[in-house]
Each structure stands twice: as structure tokens, then as C-alpha cells.
Amino acid sequence: MSKPIVAVVGRPNVGKSTLFNYLAGERISIVDDFPGVTRDRIYAECEWRGRVFSVIDTGGIEPTTEDVMLKAMREQAEIAIDTADVIIFLVDLKAGLTADDQEIADILRKSGKPVVVAVNKADQIGETPPDAFEFYNLGLGEVFAISSIHRLGVGELLDEVCGHFPPEEDPDQEHERIRVAVIGKPNAGKSSLVNKLLGEERAIVSTIAGTTRDAVDSDLDNEYGQYTFIDTAGLRKKSRIDSSVEKYSMIRALAAVERADVCLILIDATEGVTEQDTKVAGYAHNAGKASALVVNKWDLIEKATGTLEDFSRRIRARFPFMQYAPILFISALTGQRVNRIFTVVNEIYGQAGRRLSTGMLNDLISEAVAMVPTPQDKGRHLKIYYATQVGIHPPQFVLFINDRKLMHFSYERYLENQFRKNYGFNGTPIWFILRPKEKNKS
Numbered sequence: 001m002s003k004p005i006v007a008v009v010g011r012p013n014v015g016k017s018t019l020f021n022y023l024a025g026e027r028i029s030i031v032d033d034f035p036g037v038t039r040d041r042i043y044a045e046c047e048w049r050g051r052v053f054s055v056i057d058t059g060g061i062e063p064t065t066e067d068v069m070l071k072a073m074r075e076q077a078e079i080a081i082d083t084a085d086v087i088i089f090l091v092d093l094k095a096g097l098t099a100d101d102q103e104i105a106d107i108l109r110k111s112g113k114p115v116v117v118a119v120n121k122a123d124q125i126g127e128t129p130p131d132a133f134e135f136y137n138l139g140l141g142e143v144f145a146i147s148s149i150h151r152l153g154v155g156e157l158l159d160e161v162c163g164h165f166p167p168e169e170d171p172d173q174e175h176e177r178i179r180v181a182v183i184g185k186p187n188a189g190k191s192s193l194v195n196k197l198l199g200e201e202r203a204i205v206s207t208i209a210g211t212t213r214d215a216v217d218s219d220l221d222n223e224y225g226q227y228t229f230i231d232t233a234g235l236r237k238k239s240r241i242d243s244s245v246e247k248y249s250m251i252r253a254l255a256a257v258e259r260a261d262v263c264l265i266l267i268d269a270t271e272g273v274t275e276q277d278t279k280v281a282g283y284a285h286n287a288g289k290a291s292a293l294v295v296n297k298w299d300l301i302e303k304a305t306g307t308l309e310d311f312s313r314r315i316r317a318r319f320p321f322m323q324y325a326p327i328l329f330i331s332a333l334t335g336q337r338v339n340r341i342f343t344v345v346n347e348i349y350g351q352a353g354r355r356l357s358t359g360m361l362n363d364l365i366s367e368a369v370a371m372v373p374t375p376q377d378k379g380r381h382l383k384i385y386y387a388t389q390v391g392i393h394p395p396q397f398v399l400f401i402n403d404r405k406l407m408h409f410s411y412e413r414y415l416e417n418q419f420r421k422n423y424g425f426n427g428t429p430i431w432f433i434l435r436p437k438e439k440n441k442s
Helices: 016-024 067-084 098-111 130-138 156-164 190-198 243-259 275-286 307-320 340-354 358-371 409-423
Strands: 005-010 041-046 050-058 088-092 115-120 144-145 178-184 217-221 225-231 261-266 291-297 327-328 386-393 397-400 433-434
Touching: 005 016, 005 067, 005 130, 005 156, 005 225, 005 243, 016 041, 016 088, 016 156, 041 156, 067 098, 088 130, 088 156, 098 115, 115 130, 115 156, 130 144, 130 327, 144 156, 178 190, 178 243, 178 275, 178 340, 190 225, 190 291, 225 340, 243 275, 261 275, 261 340, 275 291, 291 340, 291 433, 307 327, 327 340, 327 358, 327 433, 358 386, 358 409, 409 433
Parallel strands: 005 050, 005 088, 088 115, 115 144, 178 225, 178 261, 261 291, 291 327, 397 433
Antiparallel strands: 041 050, 217 225, 386 397
């Protein structure tokens, strides 16, 4: 299910990272008392009143700066604004309304996105400070006085933010079209692949990294089925001082993954697997998306006996968390094996939507435990009473057990392997939810 995205934006040093850390429940962003500390956009999953969403921390926006790093931070924030469903505009009560606040408000107004104004550093409990009312001059509607450091007023702020979220989707609902996100590091050939799949020049293709700036959706109906392909953007770092630009593509990939049913993780065969590839793949894995690893530019690789097998082994070694994902070797330029993608997408989408009856599950669990007994600790054995499936995309199974502490990760991996051996689930993660059986205490 797609999670809404909330971007926290504002001038430098208004407390964005402090608010972000509170929402994320841990200290992820660096917090310091001088402008420009947060250079890279950082994001985390949050929950409020049962609604799960992603929150993005951005570098401060200085609309008129000519400093190279600050301009890069401003561009980061603008991309976050484009991607977000709701924007929290953080301003500083103690500094008052500034000309930069007014200019940022103009940028937000032009975005057309819902904006919630949070007046930070209102550190006194009680009524809204009189100085907060001047921020109504921004013309963005209601303002909320908060203290991110003292955690005051944040609940009311989040109530307002969640009120702007789109309606929740049914996670088990099958879509008429399969939504396919093409993700990967810049210049891996994402736009070329989408164009080849569509059979037309829908996206601009260039050897210059970063040609695609926005995620583009394209519908395609053919003999294989109905699809929506999501081409994602990215920019490569341009210089050592501008290194934060390397992560421009990450939030685009995150947003595309959230909207997708299937992810095609594109790997440049000429460069091999990079850290950026594993990070992007990690988004898809953690989001529970059916995925395939697609090695592009295979036509540029000099072949010898065992080249493909050796490359496959190296990919498996770099993606130990995605052993379930099929690997395809293609050339978006020549069209080599590109049509194979439709078959793989259909297969792994179907596997991610597979349901098992409770009877089948418990027969499988009984057989697995009989072959390999459950782990024990200090004479106590793990007991698995029964299992049931509670969701699809990805397949989710609740295991009712006696004690969560007795479930070793290696045994959970063993159970996953038994599920795959008996019922497939090729191309999709499997989620186990451990639920200890409550004991009646007199």
C-alpha cells in the first residue's frame, strides 16, 4: 500500500531536523545550532493515529543564495516539495516573519500541495504566543504553534497533516493495471528501457546523468497485460563540494517504490553493482515489493564461457537480502530479451498475490518442524501453535508462538525457505508476524 509522503521544509536553523527526529522516534538527522548542518535529505517511516507515512527532512532553503552547497540544498528541498503529498512549512517564532519565509511561501503556493505552517520554538505551555499570529500573513491558512525540542503542540500539527492525506487503499485490492517502477542509479538506462517497452520515445534519453527530473507514468496495453510504467529520475554528483546531489534520485526512487506493485531494479552491466544499487534495492525490499534485478547494457560486455553465471554469482553476493529476486540480462538499446520483462512482471506479481489456506500453512509448518526441530534456550523449546495468512503484496503470515525470544532469525529464514520450496513465492518478500500466545494469569 502506498504511504503518503510528508516533507519538512523551511529556512536553515528553524528546527527542521529536531522535529524530524521526534517524528521518526530516533535521532537520525544531525542537530546543531548553525545553518546548513542538514545537507542531505533524510527520510523515515512514521505513524500517527494508525496512519503510516514517510517523512522527509530537507536542507534549509535560502532563496537568494549563490553559494554552491546552499543552492544544492535548495534544489533538494524543491524536489522534496514536488514529491510530497503534504508539506510542513516550519518557521521560527523567535526570528519572526522574514523575507525568506515569504519567498518560500510563494514557492509552496505555486506547488499546489497542501501546506501546514508550524511556528516552531513556542516553548511555553499555554495559549498561542501573540507573535505567532504574524505568520498568518504568509497566506497559507491556519498556523500551529509548536516546540519541536519540548514536543509541544506536535499532536495537533499531525492531526492537521493527516487530514490532508489521500484515502487509504485496501492493501489486498487487486489493481486492473500492474504498476511497475523502473528504479536504479542515474544513467543506468531507465528511460531507454521504458521507451523500448512502450515502443516509442516517451521519455528523453541522454547519456548525461540526470536528464529525467520527474517521475513519469506511462500506460501500456499489450498481449501480456495492462501496465503502468513509472520512470524515475536521478542526478549524479557533479563535483566533490556538490556531493549531496548524488542523493537526488533517492527520494524519487522511494516515491516510485511506494506507488508500485512491482519494481525493476536496473543495474548497469558496465559498472557492476554499486552501493547506490543496493540502497535502491533495499527500499523495494523493505517496502515488501515484488522485484526483479535487471542487468542492462549486457550487449556492451565482452562474453566468454561462464560470463553470465559469474556475473549472476556476484549479483547474488551483493544482494543477500534479495535472493528471491529473479535476474534478467537485457539491452534496452538493442531490445535483447526486453520482452522477457513482461513475463517476469506477471509472474512475480502473481506470486506476491498468492494466498494459502490455513490448512495448507499448518501442514507445512508441521512438516518443517518435524524435519528441523525448533530452537531452544535453557531447556525451553519454541512452539509454533498455528499459522494464518493475513495479507498479500507481500504475502504476510502470522505465526502464533509461545515466546518471541525463542524464534532465532536462522529458524525464521529456514521457515521462509520451506515456504518458497513448497509454494514458490518467487520474486516477492515474505513477511512473518510473530504473535506470542497470551497466558492466563490467576
